[in-house]
Amino acid sequence: MSKDAYYFPHDSNAKDDPKCVLLIEQLGMEGYGIYWMLIETLREQPDYTYPVANIPALGRRYNTTAEKVKTVVCNYGLFTVKDDKIFFSDSLNRRMLVFEEKRAKRSEAGRLGNAARWKTSQTDRNAITMRSQFIASKVKKSKEKESIGKESMRGKRKPFSPPTPSEVESFFTENGYTAEAARRAFDYYTDANWHDAEGKPVLNWKQKMRGVWFKPEHKQTSGMDLKIPL
Structure with missing residues (x-):
């Protein structure tokens, strides 16, 4: 059951309607209370x-008499009785028609919004895949150059060890950036075998993340879509 299942709009000055004025005069506020119970x-x-x-x-349930309830239904023009079988309120029906039309529009807008977000998300994933394939191609061409300098550099610094996803996420969040940006950055470099956009190996991943991925749109308070750095 939705949170607005029993909601209905009504005028704050309904008591001043001539029909309600006569109802209150003849049956008192009990009659007015019966009217709203019926609505x-x-x-x-x-x-x-x-x-x-x-x-x-209804009379027994709400501690009044059937005669009073029937009087409110039949004698003041506040309700319509059809074939002595059912009764309804024309005023309530008009208001609920407007309410249901607005709810249907909100539902349709939400459906379209979800569809648009899904399309955008799919586009982002396709862009990441294409970018990763491009980088992988450049990495393959540069492997021979990397192997020449690898032996000489090995004695000067420790070999690069890729971080874990949790290390990258912690680094981002500790610096005020989103976990989603961290995951995208990790996937980006993992797919590229930890090489940058120019095909060069990543030697200091924290420095690379700070220089390329720490952008305003990746802040934790931002609602903007993340952009893949070129």
Whole structure:
């Protein structure tokens, strides 16, 4: 059951309607309370109607008499009785029609928004895949050059050890950037065998992340789409 299942709009000055004025004059505020009890009961029904035969049950349930409830239903023009079988409120039906039309529009807008977000997400994934393939091609061409200098550099610094996903995520979040940006950055360099956009090996991953991925749109407070760095 949705959170607005029993909601219905109504005027704050309904008590000043001539029909309600006469109702209050003859039956007092008890009659006015019976009127709103009936409106709320109708709102709970799928078709906003209620059986006339169940009026005595309403009287017992809400500690009043069937005669008073029936009087409110039949004598003041506040409700329409059809074939002595059901009754309903034309005013409530008009208001609920407007309410349901607005709810349908919100639902359709949400559906279209979700579809647009899915399309954007799919486009981002395709862009990452294409970029990764391009980088992999450049890495393959540069392997011979890397192997020449690898032996000489090996004695000067420790061999590069790729970070774990949790290390990258911790590094991002500790610096105020989103975990989503961290995951994308990790996937980006993992797919490229830890080489940058120019095909060069990543030697200091923290420095690379800080220089390329730490951007305003990746901040934790930002709602903007993440962009893949070129």
